[in-house]
Amino acid sequence: MYRISELAQLAGLSRTALLYYEKQGLLRAQRQSNGYRLYSEQDRQRLYLLQQLQAGGLSLSECKACLDAKLNQSLLQARLQKLDHEIAQKQQARHLLASLLGHSTLRAWHQAIDQAAPDAHLSWLKQQGFNEKEALRLKWLSHDMNEHEQYMADFMAVYQGLNYWAPGSAEDTLRALALLSPPPATLLEIGCGKGIATTLLAQHTTASITAIDNEPTALEALQQQLEVLGFTKRVTALCTSMTELPFAEQSFDAIWSEGSAYIMGLVQALRYWKTFLKPGGYLVLSELVWLTDAPSPEARDFWQQGYPDMQNIATCIQRMQDAGYQLVDQFSLSDQAWQNYYQPLQERIDAMKPQLPNSRALLDSQQEINIYRQYGAEFAYQMFVLRG
Ligand SMILES: C[S@@+](CC[C@H](N)C(=O)[O-])C[C@H]1O[C@@H](n2cnc3c(N)ncnc32)[C@H](O)[C@@H]1O
Missing domain, CATH: 3.40.50.150 (Vaccinia Virus protein VP39)
Incomplete structure (x- = not known):
């Protein structure tokens, strides 16, 4: 059994949060004769599940319905979609940070951001020190800030030898x-x-x-x-x-x-x-x-x-x-x-x-x-x- 302060510490929550959950009917403590609250291992696990559902984006009343097995499929489906979207965004943000540290290529990120927000992408590139000419070349050719210089050197070495730079006759x-x-x-x-x-x-x-x-x-x-x-x-x-x-x-x-x-x-x-x-x-x-x-x-x-x-x-x-x-x-x-x-x-x-x-x-x-x-x-x- 856990006292309220012990359970609060285990869950990383405040005492007040647990009392609030009780008020909302999400947790129910047993009372000792001296009036102190005691929680069982089952209560701890229920609280753990509640926290997981909350992290998935469910409100407290939705969590309660879910814990009481009153599942609303379409609501869960919508939450799942939102969660997937948030995860994809976080992954993209992680990819950007890792790429800026030189851990991986920036190609996919540049291409994704250019499709979703082309103007913001161009102005961001300019803030990174690329002039308009190089920013446009990065957008259309190198697709990677970290490799841009080498890419353009090779590209120009190829294209300097050509007369046509696009199909034409x-x-x-x-x-x-x-x-x-x-x-x-x-x-x-x-x-x-x-x-x-x-x-x-x-x-x-x-x-x-x-x-x-x-x-x-x-x-x-x-x-x-x-x-x-x-x-x-x-x-x-x-x-x-x-x-x-x-x-x-x-x-x-x-x-x-x-x-x-x-x-x-x-x-x-x-x-x-x-x-x-x-x-x-x-x-x-x-x-x-x-x-x-x-x-x-x-x-x-x-x-x-x-x-x-x-x-x-x-x-x-x-x-x-x-x-x-x-x-x-x-x-x-x-x-x-x-x-x-x-x-x-x-x-x-x-x-x-x-x-x-x-x-x-x-x-x-x-x-x-x-x-x-x-x-x-x-x-x-x-x-x-x-x-x-
Ligand atoms: C695909 S090539 C076509 C060149 C030429 N018309 C041909 O058919 O061979 C595109 C041309 O646009 C030029 N270009 C790229 N960005 C430009 C800009 N912002 N202003 C003017 N020219 C640009 C490039 O230097 C390149 O010569």
Whole structure:
């Protein structure tokens, strides 16, 4: 038998708590002749069970019903769901702390938080000392703060050797250009990379072109090309961010962006860039889309991590219309567009693998190519020609 102070100590509770439980009919002590309370081993075990139920989120009256075998199944089911949710959150928080201490990778955490709270994730990264460029690269490429520097060094070593940084081809660019009537006199290209589309647009229009990107090495490559081709007067390569464009409103007849809008998010890009288009101006962009509503699990999981906001064509068009554009035309980029990107990428990976066998950047790029080879029929890079 236990006296009240002994039971209280065993349970880690106060005397008053036990008296309160008695008042609520949850515990019943025997009284000694001197009036002191005595509790049996059964009472101790009942109290233990009560504490477990409370820890599971049940109120005292729910605990009582449960102890008296008046179980409410649906209530317990709801509590169980809530508990699972809390455990998952705690596990995520634990994972974050362990990862910050370098005990494990931050990949899963970055990906989960980016899906649940993308804006908070970006601003948190900025607080950790990443500028916008690196924060966006972390979001889309390295997915791990602790490994970001090494990842980007390997990534850039691969990509510096490539001309296409996304699927694209001259035929597809020119097919979209032919839909612009009248041809633009002023054109802004966003996320131009090394400028394959830029030089084509310069060759096939008389437009004054501004090509922007935030990667200086890509712009240097473009600048060299412009000098070789004699386009330096008509084409300006500018290092700036697509999220903060240094232009007056309604400056351009057309905005062109191949494989880059996703970086700031399709919807945000559609809305923000529209301010720089003249009324009735064209926006041409290419975007990764699903061709099926039931993708294979492996392809779905891969893109769920790589591009969680990937949509089907109808949803993209709806978003474009919601942002105030009219669809002029749309088509899937040709197989050649994918080959132009993946063939040299595969060659770079093969050449660099012996020196960097465990590089995450190389493994990720290889996985992307493998997914395309196996499931390429389930998704496409879609060119959209829109009118603002
Ligand atoms: C997938 S690549 C596409 C490049 C090029 N359009 C092509 O098809 O080869 C995306 C491009 O966007 C650029 N980029 C990333 N974030 C940017 C930002 N915030 N502002 C401007 N450009 C950005 C990258 O440097 C890269 O050149």
